[in-house]
Amino acid sequence: xxxxxxxxxxxxxxxxxxxxxxxxxxxxxxxxxxxxxxxxxxxxxxxxxxxxxxxxxxxxxxxxxxxxxxxxxxxxxxxxxxxxxxxxxxxxxxxxxxxxxxxxxxxxxxxxxxxxxxxxxxxxxxxxxxxxxxxxxxxxxxxxxxxxxxxxxxxxxxxxxxxxxxxxxxxxxxxxxxxxxxxxxxxxxxxxxxxxxxxxxxxxxxxxxxxxxxxxxxxxxxxxxxxxxxxxxxxxxxxxxxxxxxxxxxxxxxxxxxxxxx
Amino acid sequence: xxxxxxxxxxxxxxxxxxxxxxxxxxxxxxxxxxxxxxxxxxxxxxxxxxxxxxxxxxxxxxxxxxxxxxxxxxxxxxxxxxxxxxxxxxxxxxxxxxxxxxxxxxxxxxxxxxxxxxxxxxxxxxxxxxxxxxxxxxxxxxxxxxxxxxxxxxxxxxxxxxxxxxxxxxxxxxxxxxxxxxxxxxxxxxxxxxxxxxxxxxxxxxxxxxxxxxxxxxxxxxxxxxxxxxxxxxxxxxxxxxxxxxxxxxxxxxxxxxx
Numbered sequence: 001x002x003x004x005x006x007x008x009x010x011x012x013x014x015x016x017x018x019x020x021x022x023x024x025x026x027x028x029x030x031x032x033x034x035x036x037x038x039x040x041x042x043x044x045x046x047x048x049x050x051x052x053x054x055x056x057x058x059x060x061x062x063x064x065x066x067x068x069x070x071x072x073x074x075x076x077x078x079x080x081x082x083x084x085x086x087x088x089x090x091x092x093x094x095x096x097x098x099x100x101x102x103x104x105x106x107x108x109x110x111x112x113x114x115x116x117x118x119x120x121x122x123x124x125x126x127x128x129x130x131x132x133x134x135x136x137x138x139x140x141x142x143x144x145x146x147x148x149x150x151x152x153x154x155x156x157x158x159x160x161x162x163x164x165x166x167x168x169x170x171x172x173x174x175x176x177x178x179x180x181x182x183x184x185x186x187x188x189x190x191x192x193x194x195x196x197x198x199x200x201x202x203x204x205x206x207x208x209x210x211x212x213x214x215x216x217x218x219x220x221x222x223x224x225x226x227x228x229x230x231x232x233x234x235x236x237x238x239x240x241x242x243x244x245x246x247x248x249x250x251x252x253x254x255x256x257x258x259x260x261x262x
Numbered sequence: 263x264x265x266x267x268x269x270x271x272x273x274x275x276x277x278x279x280x281x282x283x284x285x286x287x288x289x290x291x292x293x294x295x296x297x298x299x300x301x302x303x304x305x306x307x308x309x310x311x312x313x314x315x316x317x318x319x320x321x322x323x324x325x326x327x328x329x330x331x332x333x334x335x336x337x338x339x340x341x342x343x344x345x346x347x348x349x350x351x352x353x354x355x356x357x358x359x360x361x362x363x364x365x366x367x368x369x370x371x372x373x374x375x376x377x378x379x380x381x382x383x384x385x386x387x388x389x390x391x392x393x394x395x396x397x398x399x400x401x402x403x404x405x406x407x408x409x410x411x412x413x414x415x416x417x418x419x420x421x422x423x424x425x426x427x428x429x430x431x432x433x434x435x436x437x438x439x440x441x442x443x444x445x446x447x448x449x450x451x452x453x454x455x456x457x458x459x460x461x462x463x464x465x466x467x468x469x470x471x472x473x474x475x476x477x478x479x480x481x482x483x484x485x486x487x488x489x490x491x492x493x494x495x496x497x498x499x500x501x502x503x504x505x506x507x508x509x510x511x512x513x514x515x516x517x518x519x520x521x
Contacts, residue, residue: 059393083399091397097390115399160398170397 008071010035010168010200011056016065018051018224025051027224029065038194038201040215040232042208042246044255048224049204053170056202057091058082069168087115090161090199092190094173096153098145104156105131105141111164130163131156133196134189151182155189162193169194171203175210187213208247211235220246222255289481293411296403303409310413314375314476315421321374322367326425329362330354330432338441350443351451354433359460363426365512368471371418372478372504379410379479380500384486384493392484407484410476418472419465426464463519470515471508478504 009032016029025048033039043049054060056067058074067075074085090111098107108127112118118126128138134155145153154174161169174190175183187210194201194214205211211218212232219229220243228240235247245253333354341347383406386392392402430452437443478500486496 054393057393057397059396083401086397086399089397091394093390093394095389097394099386099391099394110400111398114405 008035009033009068010037010070011202012066012068012071013052013056014066016052016055016067017063018048018055018060019063025224026055026062026065029221029224029226031219031226031229033200033202035200036198037217038203038215040203040205040211040218041221041226042204042206042211042218043221044206044246047221049206049221050172052221053172053202053204057089057170058086083115087111087164088166089168089170090164090166091170092154092157092161092172092174094176096145096150096157098153098156098160100145103142103144104136104148107145107156108159108163110160116164127159127163130159133162133193134159135185151178151186154178154182154186158186158189158193162197165197167197167199169197169199169201171201171205171214173205173207174203174214175205175207183207183210190214208235285485286481289484290477292403293407293477293480296401296408297411299404301404303405306405307409307412310409311417313378314371314410314413314472315417318371318374318421319424321370322421322425323428325366325370326358326363326429327432327435329366330358330429330434331436332432333357333362333429334433334436335440338437350433350437350441351448352455354437355430355452355456356460358429358433359426359456359464361464361512361516363422363429364464364467364471365508367422367425368418368468368475368508369505371414371421371472371475372501372508375414376475376479376500376504377497379476380483380486380497381493383480383483384496387484387486388489388493402484407480410480411473414472414476415469416472418475419468422464422468423461426461459519463515467512467515470511474507474511475504478507 011031011033013032014030016026017024018026029048029052031039031041041049041052051060055062055075058077062075065075066073069085069088072085074082077085098104099110102110105124105127108130109118109120109123112123112126113120124141128141131138131141136152136155136159140148140152145156148156158174169190171190174186178186190201190203191214193199201214203211203214212235215232217230218232218235219226220240221227222242228238228243230238235243238244241254244250245255334350337350337353338347341349341353383392386395386406392406395402395405434445434448434452437448438445482496482500482503483493486492
């Protein structure tokens with residue numbers, strides 16, 4: 001396969017629709033992330049952020065629309081072709097989603113052993129190197145994830161995501177549930193590791209401090225559509241009443257919260 | 263009008279049943295496909311065989327020995343009403359090997375294994391560990407479902423073989439120690455009446471039951487939703503559906519073997 005041109009966006013989504021029963025969650029998402037750039041999607045609870053990222057990763061099947069990675073359509077991929085696309089990506093989950101039946105190093109090395117067929121001894125070395133990069137000491141390598149604090153688990157999740165040196169990194173609410181200091185540390189780690197890998201990053205968050213810190217550009221999702229997208233530096237003077245209400249955390253404004261769903 | 267409402271309720275229940283059956287059949291089809299397609303996770307399969315088989319030995323053994331012993335006492339008492347108390351050994355061995363060994367071992371495993379599988383996979387589902395597996399380019403059907411299906415299908419016949427032997431020994435102990443029967447005569451009667459077909463039909467049943475136990479655990483765990491309550495419901499559903507399917511398939515297979 002030919003290498004994609006420089007102008008081809010790393011991630012390109014257009015007309016993405018997804019419905020659960022009678023509830024239309026995504027109503028035509030359009031977004032692009034250029035190679036090596038970082039985009040944060042902001043939006044309230046239930047606005048469709050997680051569903052968008054899960055559709056891009058192939059964890060959910062969209063009802064319609066196009067998802068292209070390196071210009072290649074991935075929305076209908078299955079089996080080996082999908083696994084090859086997934087091998088390009090790493091994901092940090094909101095709750096870290098560490099495998100509790102494995103030790104810390106086995107968690108970090110999992111993608112190296114399973115997807116990249118690396119021998120366990122070599123994978124352990126790589127896992128320990130990835131752990132060092134996120135500020136984890138080697139002495140916790142043989143501990144179980146349940147023995148770690150929330151912040152440490154996030155770091156292990158980040159180490160697992162970066163260990164296979166992916167081309168794309170997805171971050172699902174990376175700072176949720178962390179104290180401000182640990183949230184700041186995780187933000188810095190994300191920036192450093194994404195920069196070092198030269199990876200393309202897509203973050204979903206409702207933490208504006210985190211979005212401003214980790215992203216080159218920000219997109220706001222509301223009622224299943226991207227209603228504003230622009231450079232992170234412009235988000236404070238977007239001129240969009242929805243964005244203004246969201247970033248200033250006002251209860252009054254055009255955004256109507258679905259209290260029953262929240 | 264009330265009559266129509268009643269019919270509508272029946273219709274909805276029937277449609278929901280068809281939908282659930284369809285989902286289960288699709289899940290089983292997908293699981294079977296991944297059973298035969300590489301890669302195979304041999305180490306995990308062996309781990310599961312130990313968890314399902316070795317660690318179930320005490321509960322299956324205890325069930326079998328008491329069942330065999332009770333069977334001997336009941337047949338002796340019941341049989342004495344029509345001068346059939348001399349057939350205790352024969353009835354015990356045929357009942358244990360053809361019917362009680364496979365069914366009771368399977369029902370015990372439905373409680374112990376199906377629930378454990380549903381709870382483990384269900385927890386992985388609600389904590390996004392299954393999504394994490396997928397993002398690490400690992401198919402959850404190959405990594406989680408296939409090893410458990412293979413392990414349960416291969417292990418339950420071995421467990422049933424042990425249960426058969428222990429069950430017969432339970433009958434032997436009750437007959438010789440409680441009823442005063444001759445030990446040598448009891449064993450001779452047991453071995454004389456036992457045919458290979460009795461054993462193979464019981465072990466075939468066990469393999470099918472093992473598959474059903476693991477399938478129900480995996481299916482309900484994989485499709486669990488909504489946190490701790492969802493995992494709890496998945497665990498209950500797994501045990502109940504596995505138990506019902508074991509009894510249903512026991513009748514179907516018994517009918518098939520008889521014909």
